[in-house]
Amino acid sequence: MKREQAVQIIDHLRDAFKAMEKAERAIAGLAKEERLRFDDLLGEVVLDLEDKLLLPICEQYPDLLPPEEEVRPPLLCSELPWSEVKLPSSATEDQLDQIILSLLKSRWQKTAMFVTTAEKRFKELGWVISHEATAARLQVLSDLDRIESVGDLGYWANSEVRLKD
Structure with a gap:
């Protein structure tokens, strides 16, 4: 893949991630059962786009990694029952x-x-x-x-x- 092609793909991926954020907000308005199902599905899609598409391109062209302020913050989490x-x-x-x-x-x-x-x-x-x-x-x-x-x-x-x- 040429660098210009990689740039174009990453630009489209950024647009896709913005659209996914809008979809996430729309899903938040659904009934609980649907919210849980669709939110999980959307999360899988986002992870696949990041892991299977964005990451391999950025490994080939590390200078195309988004600026640090655009990188997602680490997830705050807990498993305390x-x-x-x-x-x-x-x-x-x-x-x-x-x-x-x-x-x-x-x-x-x-x-x-x-x-x-x-x-x-x-x-x-x-x-x-x-x-x-x-x-x-x-x-x-x-x-x-x-x-x-x-x-x-x-x-x-x-x-x-x-x-x-």
Whole structure:
């Protein structure tokens, strides 16, 4: 492949990634079951484009790698299950749920942003509750169908949460 061809392909891939981001936002408006299915499928497509097309081209032409500010930030994630979370003695699950529900909005919020906002509120209350613990509780609330979520809540940058409609 000639360099000019590689440049053209990468330009089209950038357009495709922008379109995928728009599709991701549109998927976020679907019902939960459809959101989960389509979000996973879209994620697979994006990874395939990156791993099977973009990466081999950039290996051949390393100077075509996107500038560092365009590279995706690392995924913030946690696999902490709620069963392993230890709450401060001054906090109960019900109190934690009340705070979480009071901070959620009817619009979608990235999980990464929400766990940061929640941590600030918990500190105001004198509670030491980690981002990981908050994400674990969000998973429980989603599993109990008390909140809506899209994506894998273990990957905070690739998931979103909101109040139920």
